[in-house]
Structure formats: C-alpha cells, structure tokens
Amino acid sequence: DAGVIQSPRHEVTEMGQEVTLRCKPISGHDYLFWYRQTMMRGLELLIYFNNNVPIDDSGMPEDRFSAKMPNASFSTLKIQPSEPRDSAVYFCASRQGTIYEQYFGPGTRLTVT
Amino acid sequence: AQRVTQPEKLLSVFKGAPVELKCNYSYSGSPELFWYVQYSRQRLQLLLRHISRESIKGFTADLNKGETSFHLKKPFAQEEDSAMYYCALKTGGNTPLVFGKGTRLSVIA
Numbered sequence: 001d002a003g004v005i006q007s008p009r010h011e012v013t014e015m016g017q018e019v020t021l022r023c024k025p026i027s028g029h030d031y032l033f034w035y036r037q038t039m040m041r042g043l044e045l046l047i048y049f050n051n052n053v054p055i056d057d058s059g060m061p062e063d064r065f066s067a068k069m070p071n072a073s074f075s076t077l078k079i080q081p082s083e084p085r086d087s088a089v090y091f092c093a094s095r096q097g098t099i100y101e102q103y104f105g106p107g108t109r110l111t112v113t
Numbered sequence: 114a115q116r117v118t119q120p121e122k123l124l125s126v127f128k129g130a131p132v133e134l135k136c137n138y139s140y141s142g143s144p145e146l147f148w149y150v151q152y153s154r155q156r157l158q159l160l161l162r163h164i165s166r167e168s169i170k171g172f173t174a175d176l177n178k179g180e181t182s183f184h185l186k187k188p189f190a191q192e193e194d195s196a197m198y199y200c201a202l203k204t205g206g207n208t209p210l211v212f213g214k215g216t217r218l219s220v221i222a
Contacts, residue, residue, distance in 0.1 A: 041214065045210075055207075093157075102209070
C-alpha cells in the first residue's frame with residue numbers, strides 16, 4: 001500500500017488564485033482528516049470526514065476554505081481566493097475505525113505570493 | 114477545551130545525553146496520548162501510544178494523570194533522533210487527534 005497520497009507536493013500560486021489540494025486515503029479507511037502545519041500554530045485540524053460525511057469543520061479558518069469528499073477514495077481542500085497567510089504545509093490523514101492510529105500523507109507545501 | 118502543550122519549540126542535546134520532551138494536556142476525562150515524529154522530508158508517523166506501554170527506538174513515555182503529562186524520554190540520544198516531535202491527545206473513540214505545536218529535537222554529535 002502506498003499509504004495516504006497527496007497531490008501536488010508543492011504549489012506556488014499568486015494571491016487571489018484558486019488552489020485545490022488533493023488526497024487519496026488508504027483503502028478501507030473510513031476517517032479522513034485535513035490538517036494545516038505552520039511554525040506559529042503547529043498542526044491544526046481543519047476538517048474531518050467519516051464515511052465521506054463532514055463531521056466537524058470548525059477548524060476551517062474562513063469561508064475561503066472548503067473541503068469535499070465525493071467518495072471513499074478522494075478528498076479535496078480548496079482555497080478560493082488564496083492569500084499569503086494561507087502559506088503552510090497541508091496534511092491529509094486517514095484512519096480505520098476509532099481505535100487505530102492516524103496515517104499521514106506527505107503533505108502539500110503551499111506558497112502564496 | 115482539550116489542549117496539548119509542548120513548552121519547548123527547540124531542544125538541543127549532545128549525543129549520548131538523556132532526552133526529555135515535555136507534553137502536558139488539558140482534559141478532564143480519560144485521554145489517549147500519542148507521540149508522533151516527523152523526520153526531515155518524511156511524513157508524520159506514530160512513535161508510540163500510551164496504551165501500548167512499549168518502548169520504540171529507545172523512547173518511552175508514561176501517562177501521569179495527576180500531573181496531566183505524557184513526557185517522552187530516552188536515556189541516550191542518537192543523531193538519528195533529530196526530528197520534529199508532536200504530542201497528541203484523543204478524547205473519544207471517534208474524535209480526531211489534537212496536536213501540540215511540536216518540539217524540534219536536535220542531537221549534536
């Protein structure tokens with residue numbers, strides 16, 4: 001198993017542009033999490049899904065952020081419009097059930113200029 | 114609200130010296146505590162969890178409910194231990210992990 005897959009690995013975009021980050025969880029995992037990592041705030045939970053349904057999106061910073069999970073093998077995190085303060089590493093993680101560990105993807109490093 | 118505090122952003126130790134990475138949590142119920150590690154250019158991976166009570170790569174961590182702490186310890190640091198370490202808290206079966214801000218451990222030869 002390749003583990004959690006994220007794309008792109010690096011994204012550089014200009015302020016105001018739309019950014020879409022993608023995640024493929026481990027097959028069979030029914031939980032999917034999106035985190036943001038910055039030097040100042042560490043790892044922050046943005047949103048998580050269970051069986052493709054968003055459970056808690058209270059960590060999503062603003063309406064500019066949205067996330068979808070159209071099926072069990074794919075999720076997107078979209079930022080529109082992007083701002084320089086959105087620059088961070090965005091991690092996706094997945095988990096099987098409630099008792100097992102969370103497995104993380106390699107992350108997407110986003111730079112908004 | 115549940116919170117995890119890692120007071121040190123950076124910890125530098127010499128090779129062979131003991132290491133202790135501090136972690137305190139705030140939660141009134143029965144927590145599950147974890148340590149995750151992120152080596153350079155690698156993804157976060159689970160290092161250990163308190164319920165398994167095992168030693169991984171020489172690291173141990175004991176949950177102290179009285180002090181609400183879950184400090185990570187290793188008696189003799191190695192250069193390959195240099196990484197970012199995150200303490201994480203889980204408060205219920207279906208809840209996500211809440212992470213501290215992380216501590217960067219640098220082991221100096």
